[in-house]
Structure formats: C-alpha cells, structure tokens
Amino acid sequence: xxxxxxxxxxxxxxxxxxxxxxxxxxxxxxxxxxxxxxxxxxxxxxxxxxxxxxxxxxxxxxxxxxxxxxxxxxxxxxxxxxxxxxxxxxxxxxxxxxxxxxxxxxxxxxxxxxxxxxxxxxxxxxxxxxxxxxxxxxxxxxxxxxxxxxxxxxxxxxxxxxxxxxxxxxxxxxxxxxxxxxxxxxxxxxxxxxxxxxxxxxxxxxxxxxxxxxxxxxxxxxxxxxxxxxxxxxxxxxxxxxxxxxxxxxxxxxxxxxxxxxxxxxxxxxxxxxxxxxxxxxxxxxxxxxxxxxxxxxxxxxxxxxxxxxxxxxxxxxxxxxxxxxxxxxxxxxxxxxxxxxxxxxxxxxxxxxxxxxxxxxxxxxxxxxxxxxxxxxxxxxxxxxxxx
Amino acid sequence: xxxxxxxxxxxxxxxxxxxxxxxxxxxxxxxxxxxxxxxxxxxxxxxxxxxxxxxxxxxxxxxxxxxxxxxxxxxxxxxxxxxxxxxxxxxxxxxxxxxxxxxxxxxxxxxxxxxxxxxxxxxxxxxxxxxxxxxxxxxxxxxxxxxxxxxxxxxxxxxxxxxxxxxxxxxxxxxxxxxxxxxxxxxxxxxxxxxxxxxxxxxxxxxxxxxxxxxxxxxxxxxxxxxxxxxxxxxxxxxxxxxxxxxxxxxxxxxxxxxxxxxxxxxxxxxxxxxxxxxxxxxxxxxxxxxxxxxxxxxxxxxxxxxxxxxxxxxxxxxxxxxxxxxxxxxxxxxxxxxxxxxxxxxxxxxxxxxxxxxxxxxxxxxxxxxxxxxxxxxxxxxxxxxxxxxxxxxxxxxxxxxxxxxxxxxxxxxxxxxxxxxxxxxxxxxxxxxxxxxxxxxxxx
Numbered sequence: 001x002x003x004x005x006x007x008x009x010x011x012x013x014x015x016x017x018x019x020x021x022x023x024x025x026x027x028x029x030x031x032x033x034x035x036x037x038x039x040x041x042x043x044x045x046x047x048x049x050x051x052x053x054x055x056x057x058x059x060x061x062x063x064x065x066x067x068x069x070x071x072x073x074x075x076x077x078x079x080x081x082x083x084x085x086x087x088x089x090x091x092x093x094x095x096x097x098x099x100x101x102x103x104x105x106x107x108x109x110x111x112x113x114x115x116x117x118x119x120x121x122x123x124x125x126x127x128x129x130x131x132x133x134x135x136x137x138x139x140x141x142x143x144x145x146x147x148x149x150x151x152x153x154x155x156x157x158x159x160x161x162x163x164x165x166x167x168x169x170x171x172x173x174x175x176x177x178x179x180x181x182x183x184x185x186x187x188x189x190x191x192x193x194x195x196x197x198x199x200x201x202x203x204x205x206x207x208x209x210x211x212x213x214x215x216x217x218x219x220x221x222x223x224x225x226x227x228x229x230x231x232x233x234x235x236x237x238x239x240x241x242x243x244x245x246x247x248x249x250x251x252x253x254x255x256x257x258x259x260x261x262x263x264x265x266x267x268x269x270x271x272x273x274x275x276x277x278x279x280x281x282x283x284x285x286x287x288x289x290x291x292x293x294x295x296x297x298x299x300x301x302x303x304x305x306x307x308x309x310x311x312x313x314x315x316x317x318x319x320x321x322x323x324x325x326x327x328x329x330x331x332x333x334x335x336x337x338x339x340x341x342x343x344x345x346x347x348x349x350x351x352x353x354x355x356x357x358x359x360x361x362x363x364x365x366x367x368x369x370x371x372x373x374x375x376x377x378x379x380x381x382x383x384x385x386x387x388x389x
Numbered sequence: 390x391x392x393x394x395x396x397x398x399x400x401x402x403x404x405x406x407x408x409x410x411x412x413x414x415x416x417x418x419x420x421x422x423x424x425x426x427x428x429x430x431x432x433x434x435x436x437x438x439x440x441x442x443x444x445x446x447x448x449x450x451x452x453x454x455x456x457x458x459x460x461x462x463x464x465x466x467x468x469x470x471x472x473x474x475x476x477x478x479x480x481x482x483x484x485x486x487x488x489x490x491x492x493x494x495x496x497x498x499x500x501x502x503x504x505x506x507x508x509x510x511x512x513x514x515x516x517x518x519x520x521x522x523x524x525x526x527x528x529x530x531x532x533x534x535x536x537x538x539x540x541x542x543x544x545x546x547x548x549x550x551x552x553x554x555x556x557x558x559x560x561x562x563x564x565x566x567x568x569x570x571x572x573x574x575x576x577x578x579x580x581x582x583x584x585x586x587x588x589x590x591x592x593x594x595x596x597x598x599x600x601x602x603x604x605x606x607x608x609x610x611x612x613x614x615x616x617x618x619x620x621x622x623x624x625x626x627x628x629x630x631x632x633x634x635x636x637x638x639x640x641x642x643x644x645x646x647x648x649x650x651x652x653x654x655x656x657x658x659x660x661x662x663x664x665x666x667x668x669x670x671x672x673x674x675x676x677x678x679x680x681x682x683x684x685x686x687x688x689x690x691x692x693x694x695x696x697x698x699x700x701x702x703x704x705x706x707x708x709x710x711x712x713x714x715x716x717x718x719x720x721x722x723x724x725x726x727x728x729x730x731x732x733x734x735x736x737x738x739x740x741x742x743x744x745x746x747x748x749x750x751x752x753x754x755x756x757x758x759x760x761x762x763x764x765x766x767x768x769x770x771x772x773x774x775x776x777x778x779x780x781x782x783x784x785x786x787x788x789x790x791x792x793x794x795x796x797x798x799x800x801x802x803x804x805x806x807x808x809x810x811x812x813x814x815x816x817x818x819x820x821x822x823x824x825x826x827x828x829x830x831x832x833x834x835x
Contacts, residue, residue, distance in 0.1 A: 037518070040514065040517040040518035041513075041517050042510060042513035042514055042517050042518075043514065043518075046510070136629075139600060139629055140600070140627075140629075143600075148600055148601055149505075149531050149599075149600060149601030149602070149630055150505070150530075150531045150534060150535075150556075150601050150602040151505040151506070151531065151535055153534070153535065153538060153561075154538075156829055156831070157829075174538070174541070174542060174831070176542065185542075186517070259509055259510075259513070259539075261505060261506070261509065261535060261538075263504065263505045263506045263535075265504045265505070265506050265507070266506055302510065302511075302514060305500060306497065306498070306499060306511075306514065308498065337445055337446065337500070
C-alpha cells in the first residue's frame with residue numbers, strides 16, 4: 001500500500017509515453033467498449049465525466065489523505081452554474097465551463113477554509129454536512145435558482161443574451177450546447193469530454209510529479225513532522241481542496257453540457273459516497289485507479305441494472321434445463337435491480353484482498369510476471385518496481 | 390524538464406488532432422442522413438423495440454412495477470398473444486394483432502429511480518444503444534417533463550405514463566410528448582362540486598404539498614377551486630419527496646384551526662402521510678364544530694391498499710378505476726387479472742392504453758416516421774379504452790375524457806375493493822382552453 005502512494009520520480013519520457021497511451025485508449029474507447037455493450041454516447045460521456053470527477057477527488061484524497069464526503073456538492077454547483085450560463089448568455093460550452101469552474105472554485109474556497117480547520121473524521125463529517133446542506137437548500141430556499149425537484153431545464157424563452165445578439169432570435173427548437181457552431185451531442189459530445197479528460201489527466205500527472213504534490217504526500221504521511229520542519233500546511237491543503245473542487249465543478253459543467261439539465265439529486269450524499277467508492281475501488285493515490293473505479297461503477301449502474309431474466313436465459317441457453325433455470329435464478333439476484341449487490345460484493349472483495357484497490361491487483365500481477373521472467377528471483381529494490389501507473 | 394514539456398506538448402497536439410478528426414467524422418455522417426431518415430428507423434428489421442422507462446426503486450416504485458406489468462401485457466396483445474385485451478374493444482382500430490406494421494414488438498426496460506437525472510440517463514440508453522422507436526412510462530411529473538424534453542431533442546416519441554402536473558401538457562408541453570392521464574386542473578374541477586356538496590361552503594383548508602412541479606400544480610389548482618367555493622386556505626406547506634416521516638408536518642395541522650387537510654402526496658409518500666395523519670387522530674377530531682376531513686386530490690388503488698383502513702371516507706379523484714362497468718374496462722381487467730391474479734391500477738391502465746395508442750397510430754399511418762405518427766395522434770378521437778369517448782387535443786397533446794371522483798370504501802368486500810366511484814364527471818365540466826397554461830409545442834422536425 002505504502003509503495004503505491006509513495007512519491008515516484010519519473011522521467012519526462014515515461015510521462016510522455018503514459019500520456020500518449022492514455023490519450024489513445026480514451027479516444028478509441030468507442031471501439032474497444034463495443035464488445036461489452038458499453039459503446040453508446042451517453043455512457044461514454046459518463047465514463048469521461050466521472051473519470052474527471054474521480055481524478056479530481058484523488059488529488060485531495062489520494063495525495064493528502066483528507067477524505068471529503070461532500071464532493072458531490074461541487075458537482076452540483078458546477079452543473080447549476082453551467083446551465084445558468086446556457087440560459088442567460090450563450091450555448092457556447094466554453095463559457096459554461098469557465099463559469100462553472102469559477103463558481104465552484106469560489107464555493108470550495110469558502111467550504112475548504114472552514115472544513116480544513118479539522119482533520120480526519122471531523123473533516124469528513126464537516127464536508128458531509130456542507131454537502132447535505134447544499135442539497136437541502138437546493139430543494140427548499142434556493143428553488144428560485146435550482147427549480148427544486150423539477151430540475152433546472154432550458155426553455156425556448158430563455159434570454160441567451162449573447163446568442164440572440166449574434167444570431168438574432170432563436171429558432172423554434174431548443175438549441176443544443178455547441179462549440180463555436182459545432183453541436184455537442186452524441187459522439188461529438190463524447191470526444192469533447194474525452195479531450196477534456198485527457199487535459200485533466202495531464203494536469204493531475206503534473207501535480208503528482210511536482211514538488212507541490214510531494215508536499216501533499218508529506219502531509220499525508222505525517223502532518224506534524226511537516227509543521228515542525230517549518231511548513232504551514234494549511235495553504236497547501238486549501239489549494240489541493242480547491243483544485244479538487246474545481247475538477248468536480250468541471251465534471252459538473254460537462255454533465256450539463258452533455259445533458260442540459262441540472263437536478264439536485266447529483267448533490268446528494270450518495271453521489272458523494274459514489275466518488276469515494278470509485279477512488280477506493282480503483283486505488284486511491286494512483287493516477288489511473290480512480291478512472292478505473294469510475295468506469296466500473298458507471299458500467300454496473302448502466303449495463304448490469306438493465307440486464308433481465310430473459311437475457312440471462314439466452315446466455316445460459318446451452319445448459320440443460322434444470323441447471324439453466326437454477327443458474328438464471330441465482331444470477332438474477334445480481335443483475336437488474338440487484339446491481340447494487342454485485343457492486344457491494346466486488347467492493348468488499350477488493351477492500352479485503354486488495355486494500356490498494358484494483359491498481360494493487362494489477363501491480364501484483366505485473367510483479368509476479370516479472371519475477372517469473374527473471375527466473376523466480378524477487379525483483380530488486382523499490383526503485384526498480386514498475387510504478388503503479 | 391524542458392525536454393519533457395516538448396514531448397508532452399507534441400503528444401497533446403497529436404491527441405487533439407486525432408480528436409478533431411474523430412469529432413468531425415460522426416457529424417459528417419449524421420448530418421446528411423438526417424433529412425431523409427429519422428432516428429432509430431426499424432427499416433427492414435423483423436422486430437421493433439419499445440422503451441419502458443418506469444420507477445423500479447424510490448417512493449413511486451409500486452406504481453412503476455404495475456406499469457411494467459401493463460406494458461408486458463400490451464406487448465403480448467400487440468403480438469397477438471393472450472386474449473387481445475383492449476384490441477377487442479378499441480374504436481377506431483388499425484392494429485391487426487401481428488405486431489406493429491408486421492414487425493414483432495420487443496421491449497427494453499429502465500429504472501427512472503423517480504429522479505430526473507437517472508430517468509434521462511436510462512432513456513438515453515434506450516434511444517442510443519437499444520434503438521427504441523418510442524419511450525413511455527414514468528410515475529412522476531418531474532421525470533415526465535425531463536424525459537419529454539429529452540425525447541423532443543432526440544426526435545423520439547414519448548408517451549407519458551402517470552403524470553398529473555399541469556406543466557406536462559401546459560408550460561412544458563412538447564411536440565414529441567403525449568399524455569393520456571388527466572391532470573391537476575381536471576382533478577380540482579371535478580372535486581370542487583363534490584367537496585362543496587359534502588363539506589359545505591365554509592371550510593378552512595391546510596395543504597401539505599410534495600415539493601416539485603406536480604405538487605405545485607395541484608396546490609395551485611386546488612386552491613383556486615376551493616377558494617371559489619368560499620373555503621379559506623390556512624396554510625400551504627411544502628414537503629420533500631420521499632420524506633418517510635411526516636409527523637413534523639402533521640402536528641402543526643392540529644393547532645392551525647383548519648378543518649380540512651388536503652394531502653398532495655402520491656405513492657409511498659401519501660401512504661405514509663395519510664397513515665400518520667390518521668394515527669395522530671385527525672379523522673376523529675371536531676374543529677370549528679365540524680368533522681375534520683382529509684382530501685387526497687390524486688388517489689389510486691395502490692395507495693389505498695398501502696394505507697389500508699385509513700382511507701375510509703376520504704375523497705379524491707382518479708383517472709380510471711377497475712370497477713367501472715364499460716366494455717373496455719371489463720376487457721382490460723379480465724386479461725390483466727388472468728395474467729397476474731389481481732386487478733390493474735390506474736397507472737397500469739394509462740400505460741397500457743398509451744402503448745396501444747402509439748402502436749395504433751403507427752399502424753394507421755403505415756410508418757414509424759415520428760412526424761406522421763404525431764400528426765395522426767393530434768386530434769385523434771377514440772373510444773372503448775375504459776374512459777369513454779376520448780380526444781387527444783392537438784394543441785397541447787392532452788387527452789380529454791371523464792374524470793372519476795372516488796371515496797375510500799367504508800366497508801370493503803375484498804382487498805381490492807377499496808375505492809368507490811362517487812361521481813363520473815363529464816368531459817365538458819373539466820375541459821379548459823388550451824392556452825390557459827401557456828406553452829409551446831416546438832417543431833415537428835428536429
């Protein structure tokens with residue numbers, strides 16, 4: 001576990017390779033996800049968006065060890081801000097993203113300033129309280145801004161000042177979010193999210209490799225020692241918190257771009273819990289882990305939840321009747337409405353056997369393969385380890 | 390470090406170039422294809438897929454499960470299996486019982502979780518991945534409005550399930566959205582005279598409202614009607630959806646001086662709040678020298694079943710009830726009962742009818758092209774579906790048909806015989822001008 005999250009010096013060349021492979025994998029996702037039935041724009045967009053969310057969360061949790069239980073609030077704030085930009089100014093997504101991230105940054109400065117006065121469980125509870133407060137306010141006193149349960153949606157009668165000034169009066173139909181005239185729907189929206197994800201990943205990589213990242217890791221390993229060596233840790237923590245909040249705001253505005261609607265549900269504590277699960281499932285403190293976790297959870301939520309008895313019986317049709325029925329009966333507990341159960345079991349298995357998340361599993365596999373290649377010898381010193389990315 | 394930067398930048402450039410090319414490719418294909426074609430055209434395929442998007446979890450899950458049963462039954466009947474149900478009584482009828490336009494009907498399901506976000510995600514999955522020609526279902530107006538506007542953007546017809554807010558076919562009406570279910574305005578218009586006759590002109594009402602577009606719209610319509618009778622509104626309190634415990638909202642009712650409680654809750658929320666209201670002794674109270682009364686504007690048998698004996702003597706309105714004696718109702722109750730062993734709820738009924746209406750419109754126009762189907766449904770008049778003669782109004786895609794005022798049965802004869810129909814309010818009494826709630830349907834072609 002420790003070796004997973006330790007500061008890992010890397011060469012620029014290796015980082016460039018990581019970036020190139022990463023970009024290639026993300027951009028070809030529509031192709032390699034087809035066999036598992038996950039290659040349709042909406043789910044692809046979700047993979048990218050929650051990937052960004054988890055990467056951002058990991059900057060706070062993975063590097064500093066501060067477990068925020070209220071990150072969904074930033075996601076929601078980003079969404080609301082972006083939709084308001086669509087309503088008031090323009091359908092151009094860059095404006096929406098800029099405003100969404102800006103508002104989230106301000107919001108996270110306020111929340112971070114208060115919450116970071118405590119650490120450990122108290123910090124978690126404070127962030128949870130703030131997020132739940134935002135959620136309840138979105139449903140009650142803030143309904144003029146959030147439109148409550150009905151969710152904030154676009155209307156033909158919205159002002160859209162800039163669009164109207166430039167393009168004249170709007171058409172009869174509702175406009176879609178666009179990037180200078182290119183309508184961002186379907187695959188176009190996915191590729192846009194994918195490019196943003198690659199950029200976000202690159203920034204996160206730079207942070208992991210930077211002296212700033214090292215200081216954050218030092219705070220995680222022993223904050224007192226940091227303080228004794230003369231560092232004031234709070235500004236570093238606050239910056240990490242704000243960056244992580246901005247990532248969430250970015251993910252939130254992307255959610256509003258791919259689907260111009262903002263509902264308060266995405267601020268609920270379950271949504272905050274989800275990103276914690278994603279990060280832990282994939283491997284906290286690793287670069288790729290949170291992305292893996294996000295992908296797996298979203299895959300379960302969207303694909304497993306839609307599998308029914310009929311698909312199962314088709315799958316096991318080759319088996320004899322009695323066995324087929326028994327197997328379908330057993331398996332149907334784990335699909336459809338039971339997808340939470342499957343996820344729960346998987347999560348338990350990972351936490352018990354691979355405390356470092358799926359990335360630890362991958363690392364163990366590569367180590368094992370390497371030791372086999374070297375004729376049973378154990379791999380040399382720590383520096384020779386394949387870093388977890 | 391320097392070297393690293395140039396490398397990374399070059400990689401970034403490459404990545405962006407690839408992304409740019411990839412972004413352009415799909416738009417080139419779809420743009421040209423749009424004019425001739427429409428989304429999810431089944432073409433020469435031997436099957437056609439419908440999307441059933443219903444709440445399977447959350448406060449309206451019971452309704453959602455019954456909706457799904459109805460849809461599965463509708464698919465059977467469309468494919469010529471079973472006893473044919475309402476295919477035997479619907480007039481005019483184009484369906485032949487061999488699927489839709491000779492294509493076998495298949496379906497996919499999704500869970501809306503009674504959340505706008507989740508409902509849109511599962512509707513998108515159906516449209517983008519499963520290639521459905523029509524999305525239907527839902528048991529909440531928040532969800533209906535959200536999915537309806539998504540379907541408009543996607544160019545896929547949405548046949549709304551149970552949604553009762555005025556907004557669905559009022560402020561938020563859409564060209565691609567259709568609603569068979571009645572709405573808050575109709576409920577209030579139907580309930581008004583009955584409440585006046587049963588409870589008199591001098592009443593003080595207290596409203597507990599589910600805090601989303603449906604609740605707001607029922608609250609508005611009920612206030613308007615009751616104040617016209619001469620009632621006074623003491624207070625209107627908004628409660629969150631799925632609260633579970635409503636005691637903190639019910640205690641203040643006792644001291645407010647109100648003598649009527651209007652419970653604008655639905656599904657499990659209504660079961661919870663009504664049960665708690667009865668437990669708090671509201672029904673046995675005398676206020677201002679009158680018996681304390683409870684009114685539930687949108688009633689359903691499923692809710693009555695959940696609340697048990699507590700519903701006795703409580704007034705409300707429904708879209709349809711299984712005990713009606715017309716030909717259509719009897720045919721539907723019979724085939725639903727044979728399939729599942731109990732009578733259908735109003736949610737099941739409206740969903741079943743919506744699925745058939747869509748299929749019939751496609752069969753009649755001879756194409757799945759949504760624009761033609763929409764034009765056929767606009768102003769479509771039909772009968773024999775359990776509600777008597779019904780009109781799909783062209784201007785707002787709202788169905789107009791009689792509304793039932795019901796009362797909780799004091800002496801039920803079975804576990805399903807929980808509501809008795811007090812009055813079948815004729816269509817004329819509940820009709821309103823289509824521009825009363827201003828809205829814009831939007832274009833045919835998207």
